[in-house]
Amino acid sequence: MRDTWTGRGRAACCLAVACGTLVVVAAGCDLLGIGGTGDESEVGSTGARGTSADCHPACTGGRICTRGVCACPHPGDVLCSKGCTNPKTDNFACGCSTGTAGRVCPVGEECCNGRCVPCPSGQKTDPTTCACAGSGGRTYGTWRECETSTRQICGTWEWNGKDGFRATWENGASAAIHLDKDDGSTVVLTRRDAAGASAGLAATYTGTRSGSTISGSVTWTWKGKTTTGTWLTR
Numbered sequence: 001m002r003d004t005w006t007g008r009g010r011a012a013c014c015l016a017v018a019c020g021t022l023v024v025v026a027a028g029c030d031l032l033g034i035g036g037t038g039d040e041s042e043v044g045s046t047g048a049r050g051t052s053a054d055c056h057p058a059c060t061g062g063r064i065c066t067r068g069v070c071a072c073p074h075p076g077d078v079l080c081s082k083g084c085t086n087p088k089t090d091n092f093a094c095g096c097s098t099g100t101a102g103r104v105c106p107v108g109e110e111c112c113n114g115r116c117v118p119c120p121s122g123q124k125t126d127p128t129t130c131a132c133a134g135s136g137g138r139t140y141g142t143w144r145e146c147e148t149s150t151r152q153i154c155g156t157w158e159w160n161g162k163d164g165f166r167a168t169w170e171n172g173a174s175a176a177i178h179l180d181k182d183d184g185s186t187v188v189l190t191r192r193d194a195a196g197a198s199a200g201l202a203a204t205y206t207g208t209r210s211g212s213t214i215s216g217s218v219t220w221t222w223k224g225k226t227t228t229g230t231w232l233t234r
Contacts, residue, residue, distance in 0.1 A: 094115065
């Protein structure tokens with residue numbers, strides 16, 4: 001179908017579609033943009049040039065006209081208040097929905113499946129699980145860690161590039177720490193001291209993320225004795 005109008009005394013036409021910037025040209029009506037109805041044959045006599053207001057308005061918000069419907073161009077995109085974006089991955093519109101702004105993820109957090117997930121420096125979230133651990137050359141960098149039972153002992157944990165940390169403490173202890181779990185909220189690690197004064201010590205660290213900080217409880221086992229305490233890393 002076509003909408004007719006009169007421009008400068010000459011009859012011309014526009015395609016009757018729901019979207020797209022339509023401009024009258026000498027041979028009829030062209031759809032400027034992407035898509036259309038396929039009904040763009042020459043019609044009528046020579047017509048004067050019109051404007052989009054003479055026909056139908058252009059799509060807004062980064063959408064394109066596809067067979068008469070304004071739609072975001074990429075799968076998964078939603079028309080949020082900032083325009084077309086993916087609410088599952090956009091750090092500046094995380095979790096947004098039609099017409100809403102969503103959340104701007106703080107520094108050190110990434111938008112994953114519509115929520116801001118904190119990860120250590122240099123680490124990226126897995127797009128499926130949103131966990132900070134995983135393959136693909138990701139790294140946790142270096143952590144400053146302190147743990148307390150009867151007194152506080154602090155140390156440095158350096159990511160080994162694969163599945164855990166090489167850790168040393170101010171009291172001279174050293175250990176390999178394996179990352180058992182990191183789902184973006186809960187972190188679980190296991191420790192084994194293979195040499196030095198603390199050889200044979202084992203520990204389990206369970207913590208909860210809060211921004212760039214992880215804190216929780218730790219259980220040490222050494223020479224048949226079990227002790228509990230707290231730990232914190234940032």
